Amino acid sequence: MTPALDERNRIRAAMDRILGGTPEHSNGALTIVALAAEAQVPRNALTQRHTDLRSEFYDKVCARGEMPDNEKRLRQQLRRPKELWGADAEQITQLKADVEALVGALHQSTVENALLRQQLADRAGVFRALPAQPRARDSADPELPGLR
Template identity: 35%
Template sequence: MPVSAATATKLREAMARLLAGEPLHTNGALTKENLAREAQVSHATVHRAEEILAEWDAKVARPVLRTPGEVQRDETIADLRKQLREAKAQVTVVQGKLDALATVTANLYAENQSLKKKADGRRRVVALPVQED
């Protein structure tokens, strides 16, 4: 279902403002979401306006350029995410070892308790020979 003439006019005016770098209702990023916000229509309405979307794609089909600061920020974020993944992997390994040690400790404790009970039944007081000097 195509959009009305009034909506098409809103979208074209919004597109012109965004492409000119003079947005009224958005941060100026060249996205379809911002096109909808700038025209003050729904996102679904933008996608029904196929002819206008084709114009948008033809005009905005260039790659988004990032500033050196943005590039450095993105590289830092990627590096930090890598470090986080590695740290999580190390934590998983250490947690596995800790779980294994807890299991061994619990088994040794149970065995020790069992041996103490057995030993209690066999305890006898025996006098040891006294050595005289």
């Protein structure tokens, strides 16, 4: 047997053991790394020389309705950023609404301020004195101590 043929046979046997749930030399994960460890071949044997066996392994994993462990891990890692992006999108929408409300309030305050300044400028020459009202004298008033 040539080394390549022996490798292919070991890879196929390792595939059967991993998919059968009886790994001997690996952790049994549905990954190329575990398959290479199970077959006791270098990983590049699957990534460079026997790419058809790598594809066959992934096809068998997908046919079982399972996803490879590395895909599970990546999906789990992507879940958190997606949640954060969703929260960020909600916050951005709220901030945009807040900005519009604040711009409207600022515009209204500016218009009212201009109106008040104009009214103040129009009254600058007018001074009107209010009549003084007599103050009622109270015997207990501290300001008038002699009037008891």
